Amino acid sequence: MKKYINVLTGSILFKNIKEEQINEILKLGDFNIKEYDKNECIYHKEDTVKKFGILLSGKASIIKEDYWGNKNIVTNINKGDLFAEIFSILYEEPLNVSVVSTENSRILFINISNILNSNKSSEVINIFTKNILRIISKKTLILNKKIEYLSKRNLRDKILSFLSDQAQLNGNKSFYIPFDRQQMADFLATDRSALSRELSNIQKEGLIEYNKNHFILK
Amino acid sequence: MKKYINVLTGSILFKNIKEEQINEILKLGDFNIKEYDKNECIYHKEDTVKKFGILLSGKASIIKEDYWGNKNIVTNINKGDLFAEIFSILYEEPLNVSVVSTENSRILFINISNILNSNKSSEVINIFTKNILRIISKKTLILNKKIEYLSKRNLRDKILSFLSDQAQLNGNKSFYIPFDRQQMADFLATDRSALSRELSNIQKEGLIEYNKNHFILK
DNA sequence: AATAATACGTTGCATTTGCAACCAAAAGGA
DNA sequence: TCCTTTTGGTTGCAAATGCAACGTATTATT
Structure with a gap:
């Protein structure tokens, strides 16, 4: 874990949050880390997920696949990025996209709901929540861009x-x-x-x- | 204002927030209300906005228009909806979409940044922030749907x-x-x-x- | 180095689509 | 009621595109 802490401190998700507080949040989020080979499936589109992922190292792509198997890359994911589609967890809907590693990758999973709904209304959680808001806002902008192209x-x-x-x-x-x-x-x-x-x-x-x-x- | 308070209490934005606390938040957000005729432009795509809108009554559409004037409806907006694209305010980028009323409409504007960044880290602000998170998450899902069609x-x-x-x-x-x-x-x-x-x-x-x-x- | 695998460009062809023009039905106004 | 406006369906045509097949260059593997 320690060797990745700088990936986390550098990520938007943990912006303005100190190292020891990051650990606190990770614990709250019941984190775990998993490794994937190139071209392995990280999330499958039919999964309903509780935890969502942050890419610690490697690369991955979010892929939408239609009924006949036409693939469509929604976004590429780089170090420090999290898989914003996974916000469907807030709605407990199936993902409807797949996430696939395009290089050997290492991914941190945490349970966001645990953190957001922890009764501790501490300042740290507050910052963390705003960080998430910022990330997903950016995601929205990117999706809007894509819609612009496709339109x-x-x-x-x-x-x-x-x-x-x-x-x-x-x-x-x-x-x-x-x-x-x-x-x-x-x-x-x-x-x-x-x-x-x-x-x-x-x-x-x-x-x-x-x-x-x-x-x-x- | 009073006649619209039930629109607000019914909206996702103010879910789990009591009436008197809504007023508190509105004040914090330096709110104002404006009326629009059918087909009036509420936001223009080149605007950089500080406040964002909640539709109190009527209907509106978010429209993307390309260089040659081809219009593309991104979403329709109904009573209680807010214009999630406006989350670009968090990034202080120009909107790049327009919002147009499709019926006579009444819109509440508030300054979200004021609220999010108010130093009071009260429970209410916390709930409010989560509500926004929930809304924009849903928005993301809708955009993903649209990308699915367009793809x-x-x-x-x-x-x-x-x-x-x-x-x-x-x-x-x-x-x-x-x-x-x-x-x-x-x-x-x-x-x-x-x-x-x-x-x-x-x-x-x-x-x-x-x-x-x-x-x-x- | 030899071979296999992958990535990219090219082309022919059938189909799809954008565009413009036109018509009919429905809705709205005077 | 009559006239105007809006809405939606139809069609011809040229252009764009999906698809399949193939060739070549680049990269990876042994």
Whole structure:
């Protein structure tokens, strides 16, 4: 545990909370840590979960899969991130998304309800609650972004709105996206070959330049 | 104000909070109330907002509009609902969505940050914070649902996943959706005529029956 | 180094979709 | 009641897209 405490102190979840208080909260949340190999399933979409996860090391993706198996990456998860979809636990609904490790990963699980509903109305719990609020607010913004991309009437506009946001995010016209081609297609809810074709078209018209996951906007 | 207090006591935002304490919170949040005619703009997407709104009476829609003016209804807002997108205030980002009244409406504005950051770490504030958490969690679920629809590879599947969720929501194969045809098209990010055509096709194949905004799944 | 596996681009084709134009029915106003 | 406005269905057409199949370059494995 100790070796990961700096991941936790660095995470938004425990922002403004001291190390010894973090331990206190973890205990309250009946925490445990589990390791996963690459491509292992961390949560399955039909699970109803009590605890939710924080990625201590490695990488993972939140994936939505439809009836026929079309996969759609909702978000990538990086170190320190928590799986905000898991807020469905507050409503005790099934997840309806799966979480899959994309690298060897180590995950901390805690029972949020335990913490939120602990009768101790201490200052720490208060800060913790606000931190969660902040995280899920950000999640909402990200989901809204995604809806913005998906709402475009054609693939070209989906691509361009996504790329221009990525550029903005990186503060540079030249940037790397965190997806390979198939993942990008899944994220934009389209077909890989259709995506390749359209990227190619856009490049021919001189709007962008790209190679693999590196892009330059013109 | 008094005539709306029951709207507030009935809302999730003030759940488990007594009437006199609601007043206390409202004061802390520097509240005000404003009226809007049908089709008036309540928030514009470029606004950066300090206060956010709770619909006391009437109806409104959260609308995303792209560069070329294609409108996309993100959600409808009903009595007691608050505009969760406005959680961007926690990040002080521009809204990037607009809120428009679809009926004559009356809206209560409060400054959430004032309340959350008030040093009084009273029990009431604590409950209030949890209520907000609950609301935005639900919002996240709704956004996830929407992403699920929009991620379908073709219009038919968008329609069918939307309708089957609506049926589930109403607990009945026969139900009314809260959209007219144009709004439904905007919500599913497609063209109205394309939507009509596909609905018609699906009906011909006997999967659904419909008339205006009333649907029956087979 | 040889081989296998993966990632990405390309292309043909059938289907879907956006768009525009038009018509009919229903609702609202004068 | 008559006229206007709104709402929704239909259709033709061009363009976009999903899908499958295939080729090549890159990366991983032995």
